[in-house]
Amino acid sequence: MSKIVVDPITRIEGHLRIEAQVDGDQITDAWSSCTMWRGIEKILSGRDPRDAWYFTQRICGVCTTVHALASVRAVENALGITPPLNAQLIRQLITASQFVHDHVVHFYHLHALDWVDIISALDADPEGTAELAQSISDYPKSGTGHFRAVKARLADFVAKGQLGPFSNGYWGHPAYKLPPEGNLLAFSHYLDALEFQRQYIEIHALLGGKNPHLQTYLVGGVAIPIDPNSQNAINAATLAKLRSLLEEGLRFVQQAYIPDLLLVASFYPEWTQIGGGLGNFLAFGEFPAGAANPSEDPDGLFLPRGIILNKDLSTVHPVDPKKIAEYVTHSWYSYEAGDDVALQPFDGETTPNYTGPKPPYDFLDTDGKYSWIKAPRYDDVAMEVGPLARMLVAYASGRKEVVDAVNWALGELGVGPEALFSTIGRTAARGIESLVLAEHSLTLLDQLTANIAAGDLQIHNGELWEPDTWPKEAIGFGMHEAPRGALSHWIKIVDQKIDRYEIVVPSTWNGSPRDANGQRGAYEAALIGTPIADQQQPLEILRTIHSFDPCMACAAH
Amino acid sequence: MTPNDTSKGAVGTLPPGRIESVREEAVVRVWELPVRVIHWTVFATVIVLSITGFYIGRPFLVAGAEPGFTMGWMRAIHNLSALVFMSAILGRIIWAFTGNRWARWDQFLPVSKERRENGRATLLFYLLIRREIPRVVGHNALAGFAYLLLFVMFLVQIVLGLALWGLQYPGSLLWDSTNWVFSLTPIPMARLIHRLIMWFIWGFVIHHVYSAWLADSEERSGIISSIFSGRKHVPTDRG
Amino acid sequence: MVHALTVTDDSLAGGLTKRGVSRRSFLQFCAAVTAILALPESYAPRIARALEEKAKPVVVWLKFQDCTGNTESFLRAHNPGIGDILLDVLAVEYHDTIMAAAGTQASAALKAAIEPGGHIVVVEGSIPLGDDGVYCVIGGRSAIQVLEETTVGASMIITAGTCSTFGGLPAAAPNPTGAVSVADVVSGVPIVSLPGCPMNVDNMIGAIVHILTFGAPPAADRLGRPLFAYGERIHDHCERRAHFDAGQFAVEWGDEGHKKGWCLYKMGCKGPSTFHNCPSTRWNGGTNWPVGAGHGCVGCSEPGFWDTMTPIYKPLPAPPGFGVTTNLDSIGLGILGATAVGFGAHGVAKAVQRRRSTPISIRSAEADGNEGTDQGSGQEADTDGDET
Ligand code: HEM
Ligand code: HEM
Ligand code: NFV
Numbered sequence A: 001m002s003k004i005v006v007d008p009i010t011r012i013e014g015h016l017r018i019e020a021q022v023d024g025d026q027i028t029d030a031w032s033s034c035t036m037w038r039g040i041e042k043i044l045s046g047r048d049p050r051d052a053w054y055f056t057q058r059i060c061g062v063c064t065t066v067h068a069l070a071s072v073r074a075v076e077n078a079l080g081i082t083p084p085l086n087a088q089l090i091r092q093l094i095t096a097s098q099f100v101h102d103h104v105v106h107f108y109h110l111h112a113l114d115w116v117d118i119i120s121a122l123d124a125d126p127e128g129t130a131e132l133a134q135s136i137s138d139y140p141k142s143g144t145g146h147f148r149a150v151k152a153r154l155a156d157f158v159a160k161g162q163l164g165p166f167s168n169g170y171w172g173h174p175a176y177k178l179p180p181e182g183n184l185l186a187f188s189h190y191l192d193a194l195e196f197q198r199q200y201i202e203i204h205a206l207l208g209g210k211n212p213h214l215q216t217y218l219v220g221g222v223a224i225p226i227d228p229n230s231q232n233a234i235n236a237a238t239l240a241k242l243r244s245l246l247e248e249g250l251r252f253v254q255q256a257y258i259p260d261l262l263l264v265a266s267f268y269p270e271w272t273q274i275g276g277g278l279g280n281f282l283a284f285g286e287f288p289a290g291a292a293n294p295s296e297d298p299d300g301l302f303l304p305r306g307i308i309l310n311k312d313l314s315t316v317h318p319v320d321p322k323k324i325a326e327y328v329t330h331s332w333y334s335y336e337a338g339d340d341v342a343l344q345p346f347d348g349e350t351t352p353n354y355t356g357p358k359p360p361y362d363f364l365d366t367d368g369k370y371s372w373i374k375a376p377r378y379d380d381v382a383m384e385v386g387p388l389a390r391m392l393v394a395y396a397s398g399r400k401e402v403v404d405a406v407n408w409a410l411g412e413l414g415v416g417p418e419a420l421f422s423t424i425g426r427t428a429a430r431g432i433e434s435l436v437l438a439e440h441s442l443t444l445l446d447q448l449t450a451n452i453a454a455g456d457l458q459i460h461n462g463e464l465w466e467p468d469t470w471p472k473e474a475i476g477f478g479m480h481e482a483p484r485g486a487l488s489h490w491i492k493i494v495d496q497k498i499d500r501y502e503i504v505v506p507s508t509w510n511g512s513p514r515d516a517n518g519q520r521g522a523y524e525a526a527l528i529g530t531p532i533a534d535q536q537q538p539l540e541i542l543r544t545i546h547s548f549d550p551c552m553a554c555a556a557h
Numbered sequence B: 001m002t003p004n005d006t007s008k009g010a011v012g013t014l015p016p017g018r019i020e021s022v023r024e025e026a027v028v029r030v031w032e033l034p035v036r037v038i039h040w041t042v043f044a045t046v047i048v049l050s051i052t053g054f055y056i057g058r059p060f061l062v063a064g065a066e067p068g069f070t071m072g073w074m075r076a077i078h079n080l081s082a083l084v085f086m087s088a089i090l091g092r093i094i095w096a097f098t099g100n101r102w103a104r105w106d107q108f109l110p111v112s113k114e115r116r117e118n119g120r121a122t123l124l125f126y127l128l129i130r131r132e133i134p135r136v137v138g139h140n141a142l143a144g145f146a147y148l149l150l151f152v153m154f155l156v157q158i159v160l161g162l163a164l165w166g167l168q169y170p171g172s173l174l175w176d177s178t179n180w181v182f183s184l185t186p187i188p189m190a191r192l193i194h195r196l197i198m199w200f201i202w203g204f205v206i207h208h209v210y211s212a213w214l215a216d217s218e219e220r221s222g223i224i225s226s227i228f229s230g231r232k233h234v235p236t237d238r239g
Numbered sequence C: 001m002v003h004a005l006t007v008t009d010d011s012l013a014g015g016l017t018k019r020g021v022s023r024r025s026f027l028q029f030c031a032a033v034t035a036i037l038a039l040p041e042s043y044a045p046r047i048a049r050a051l052e053e054k055a056k057p058v059v060v061w062l063k064f065q066d067c068t069g070n071t072e073s074f075l076r077a078h079n080p081g082i083g084d085i086l087l088d089v090l091a092v093e094y095h096d097t098i099m100a101a102a103g104t105q106a107s108a109a110l111k112a113a114i115e116p117g118g119h120i121v122v123v124e125g126s127i128p129l130g131d132d133g134v135y136c137v138i139g140g141r142s143a144i145q146v147l148e149e150t151t152v153g154a155s156m157i158i159t160a161g162t163c164s165t166f167g168g169l170p171a172a173a174p175n176p177t178g179a180v181s182v183a184d185v186v187s188g189v190p191i192v193s194l195p196g197c198p199m200n201v202d203n204m205i206g207a208i209v210h211i212l213t214f215g216a217p218p219a220a221d222r223l224g225r226p227l228f229a230y231g232e233r234i235h236d237h238c239e240r241r242a243h244f245d246a247g248q249f250a251v252e253w254g255d256e257g258h259k260k261g262w263c264l265y266k267m268g269c270k271g272p273s274t275f276h277n278c279p280s281t282r283w284n285g286g287t288n289w290p291v292g293a294g295h296g297c298v299g300c301s302e303p304g305f306w307d308t309m310t311p312i313y314k315p316l317p318a319p320p321g322f323g324v325t326t327n328l329d330s331i332g333l334g335i336l337g338a339t340a341v342g343f344g345a346h347g348v349a350k351a352v353q354r355r356r357s358t359p360i361s362i363r364s365a366e367a368d369g370n371e372g373t374d375q376g377s378g379q380e381a382d383t384d385g386d387e388t
C-alpha cells in the first residue's frame, strides 16, 4: 500500500491535487483537493446585485457565461423579474454554443491525450489513416495527402526536440491502445479542433461582444439590441452569420467529434467498467421553454430536471432546492455552528479556516480538512453532476432527442445503458450532449428569428431596473446547467445591496472532499477501483478525473 | 443689491432705528478693482463650470434623432471657462502679493495673534455666544480662512481638471505634466473628487452669501455692496 | 539576473512556411501584426524579416489565482491560429491547462524549460500573500514560491490579464486572500503588462512579435502597458463617440437610441476612463467588442477596476464610505441642503437673539468697549476714491 500524489493535475481548469491510496495495481481510496481559493463570495458582499453577473462570470473563463447566467437568474428570481423572450433565447443560444465549444475543447485538448499517444502517430501509415478516417466519417480533410502532411509536420516538430505542450507526456505507456493510424487521425483533429473552436466561438462575440467573458448580460434581459433596420443591433446579417456558425458546429460534432469519440471508446472497452463512482446523479435541467426562469419552473425544460439514485434508471426523482446543503467538515472553512453541520446556501457561510500544512508540503492531512472545495449534498447524499447526469435524467425521463442519440451511440458500441456508469460513459455523454445541443441550437435560432420576424424586438424588462423599486429585502436563487453540471447561485439582497451570496458549482459537487458522514465526493468515489499500471505515470488517474472535466476555479471560487 | 448708498459715505443715509449711538465713520476702499473683477469672474465661471460639468457627468439633456453637438459644446464651454477661471485664480494669487493690505495673502491665514483673536471672536459671534460681530476692514479672520479652504478646492479642481483634460492627448505636454495625478487616484475617483468638490464649492457659496448678508445686516458697513464698489464703511475709532 | 531571450533553432517563418502556410499568408500575418502594433504599414517587411531570422522563444505559462480566461483568450488566437502558435511560433514548454504531462512529470518539464534561462514567463492570475500563501498552492509549493523560482533567469515576464497585472478580481475589496500583482513581488525582470479581463490575444501576439522584431519590449505607459494597445482611451476611438458629442444617449436598454447605436455613457460606460484598444482591434478575430454589442465598457484593463469602475451601471463609483447604490449627486445635494438648512436656522436664531437683546446702544458700547478686536486701520485705508 502506498499513497501517490498527482499535483498538478493538468489539462483541467485550475489547481487540483489528487492523493490516492494504491494497493497492488488498483486505487483503493482517494482524496480530491482544490488548492486555490479567491473568496469571490466575500468580494460580492455589499455590491450592486446588478453587477454580480459580471463578477461571478470571472469565477471561470473556461465555462465563461455560465455564472453570469446563474447570477442574473438569481437576481431575477429574488426580485420577480421576467426577461423578455428574445433575451431568453439569446441567453440560451449563448449557452448551447458554450456547451458545444466547451465539450469540443475538453474532448480534443484536455481529454484526448489520455487516450491518444501523439508520438505513436509518427509510426502511422498516412494511407491507412485516410482509410480509417473515411470509414468512420465523411469529414472533409481525410485524404492520404492530408495525413502525410500532418505526419510530416509532427515529425518535423518532434525532431526539433522542443515538444511544447507534449513535453514529458506518458508516451509509450502500456495503457495506450489506439493504433498509430488512430493516433495520427486524432492528432490531426486536435489541430483542426483548435481552429474550429476559435471560429465557432465568434457566436459569442456576435451576441456578447467578446469571448471569454461576454459582456451583454443584464438583470432583466440582455444588452444587445435587436433591430432588423439598424446596423448596430442584431439584424438579418447577424442571424445569417449565427446560422452558418451554428451549422458549422453541428457539422464538426457530427463529422469529427462523434466519430472520434466512438473510435476511442471502441478501443477502450474496459473503461466502460471503470470509474463508475457514486451512482447518484443530479440535474437541474436547462433550456426552458418560452420565458420561464428555470429556478421557478421545472416544466418545459428541454433537458429535464431530476435525480437518479443508485444507478436506477427506472425512477427519476424530483429536485427540491431546499434539500441542498454544504458541509465544511473536510474543507478549509469554518461554520459558526460547528464544522459538522450542513448549511443551506441561503444561510451559507464562507469563512476561510486553513488548517493544512504550511507550503511547501508533500502530503495533506486527509483525515482533517484538506480542500478549498466545500461538500454539497442533496438530502445528505453525495451526487454526481454533469453531462452524464443530464443525459441519464433525460434518457430516463424519455426526452426523445436524448433517448435516440444515446441508443444510437450505445448501439454503435454494442453495449447497454449500464456502460454509461463509467469513465467512458461520462466522456460519451458529453459527446452525445454536444450532438443534441448543436442541433437544438439551430432550433433556438429559428425561434429567435421567428420572434423577431413577428415584430418582437424587446430585449430587456426594465420595470425593476432601478434599485429604488426593489423591496427592502429579497432572496432568490438561480439554477443553471453548466457544461460541467448543476450550478446554483443564491443571493440575499438587503437595502439594494448584496448581503449574502453563495455559489454551489458543478465541480463543487463532483470534486468535493468528504462530508461529516465520511461520504466521498464524485471524483474520490470514481477513482476507487481504477487500475494503475505504473505508479510513476498515473495516466489512469487522469483518465477518470478528466472524464469529469474538472474546473477548480469554479469548484472553490 | 445695495440697501444704502455707501458711496456717499454719509452716516445719515443709514436707516433709522438700528443704530442709536451715532459713530464716526470713514469710507475705506477695501477691494481694489482687480479683486472685484476677479471675484465676479470667478463667480461667473464657477457657475458655468458647474452647469457644464454637471452635464458632462450626467447629461440631463438627451438629443433626439437630429444630430446636435450638446456634449461637444458643454465640454468646449467647460474647457474655455476653465481657462478663464484659471487665469482669474492665477491673477488673484499674484494680487495676493501685489495688492493692498486687505488683498494680501496673510489675510487668509491666521498668522498673527490679532487675526487668531478675531477668528475666535467671530466664531463666538457665529455660535450665538457673542452678540456683536467683531468688526474688521478686510475679511474677518474666519472668512479669510474659509477663502483659503476655497482656494485649496479651486487648486484641486484645476489640477484634476487639467489631468482629465490631458487624458485626451496621450503623450502631450499636458499629459506628461499631469498624468502623475492618476498614480494618486484612479481616473474614476479623480472625476468623482472633481464632481464632489463642485458640490462643496456650492456649499461654500451658500455659507458665503449668508454670512455676507449677516455681516452686512450686523455691521451696516455695506459689506455686500463693497464687493461691487470696493468701499466699506468703517468706524473711525478702529481705523 | 536577466538573461537574453532563449530561442530554439527553428525560425517562426520557417515553421510556418514549412507546413504549408504560404509566403503570402505569412506576409498577411505580418501586416496584421503591424496594424495591432499601430506601426506604419511600411514596418511589415521589417517584421517579416525579423520573424524569418528569429526562432521560437521558450515560454512557461504560470497560473495562480486565475480563471483561465486569459488562456482561453490565448486559445482564440486567429492570425496565426493557435495551432500554428503552439507548434511553430512559441515553445510553450509549460502550461498546465494544455500540457500532456501531469504531477511530477509536469514539474520536471517546468524545471527543464527554465534551466537554461532566457525564457519568457507568462503569468495569469494574482498571487495571494495572505497566511503564508496557502490560498494558491501548486505541487505543494505556494504561488509566490513557484513564481520566484520560475522567474530566476527569465528574459521577461508577460502578465496576461488584469489579475496578474494589477491584482484583479481576487484583490478586489476586501481582498480576502491578500492577493497582489506580479509587479508587487517580482523585481529585476522586465514586465510587459497586458491587462484586460481577459487580455486580448491580439495584444499578446503583438507584444511577442514586437519583442522578436525589435529585440526589446514595446514602449509602455507608467503602468507597464504597451502603448500600442493601451496608449489611448476607449472613448477616443469608440464608434459611438459622435453620438456622445452630439448628446445622443441610450437611456434605457433596448430604447431607440440603444438600437441605433447611440452612446452608452448614461448606461454606465467607462470608456472615458479606460485605456485599451478594444474599439480598433476588437475581439475574436475582429468580430465585435463589448460596446459594439450594446453594453458599456467596464474598464477591465484599468488597475483596481473592480472597485473603481463599479457600480457598472453608473458613470461614477459611489463615494468611498457610502453604499454602492448611493449617488454622488444626492450626497452633493445633501451637502447643499444641510448647509442651507444650517444657515437658515442660524439666521433665525440670530434674529431671535437680536429681538431678545438689550438696546443696541448698550450692546454696542459693551461690544466696542470690551471686545474690540479689529486690527484694521483707517489711516492706511485707501480713501482717495480712485480705483486702481
Ligand atoms: C470650480 C471649478 C470646476 C467645477 C465646479 C468643475 C466641475 C466639473 C464637473 C462636475 C465635471 C463632471 C465630472 C464627472 O461627473 O465626470 C467636470 C469635468 C471636467 N472638468 Fe471640470 N470643473 C471645474 C474646473 C475645471 C478646470 C479648472 C478644468 C481644466 C482645467 C476642468 C476640466 C474638466 C474636464 C477635462 C472634465 C472632464 C470632461 C470630460 O469628461 O470630457 N474643470 N468638471
Ligand atoms: C461662486 C460664487 C462665489 C465665490 C466662489 C466667491 C468667492 C469669494 C472670495 C474668494 C472672496 C474673497 C475675495 C478676495 O479676497 O479675493 C469673496 C469675497 C466676497 N464675496 Fe464672494 N464669492 C461668490 C459669490 C458671491 C456673491 C453672490 C456675493 C453677493 C452677495 C458675494 C459677496 C462677497 C463679499 C461681500 C465679499 C467680501 C467679504 C469679506 O469681506 O470677506 N460673493 N467671495
Ligand atoms: N464546474 C464548473 Fe464551471 C462549468 N461548467 C461552472 O459552473 O467550469 Ni469552469
Ligand code: SF4
Binding pocket: A058, A061, A213, C065, C066, C067, C068, C069, C070, C124, C125, C160, C161, C162, C163, C164, C168, C169, C196, C197, C198, C199
Ligand atoms: S484577468 Fe479576468 S480573465 Fe484573466 S484570470 Fe483574472 S478574472 Fe480571469
Ligand code: SF4
Binding pocket: C234, C235, C236, C238, C239, C240, C241, C242, C244, C262, C263, C264, C265, C269, C270, C271, C272, C291, C296, C297
Ligand atoms: S459608448 Fe462609451 S466609450 Fe463610446 S463614446 Fe459613449 S461613453 Fe465613450
Ligand code: F3S
Binding pocket: C196, C197, C234, C274, C276, C278, C289, C290, C291, C296, C297, C298, C299, C300, C301
Ligand atoms: S470592459 Fe474591457 S474588454 Fe474593452 S471595452 Fe472595456 S476594456
Ligand SMILES: [Mg+2]
Binding pocket: A041, A374, A502, A503, A504, A505, A557
Ligand atoms: Mg460556494
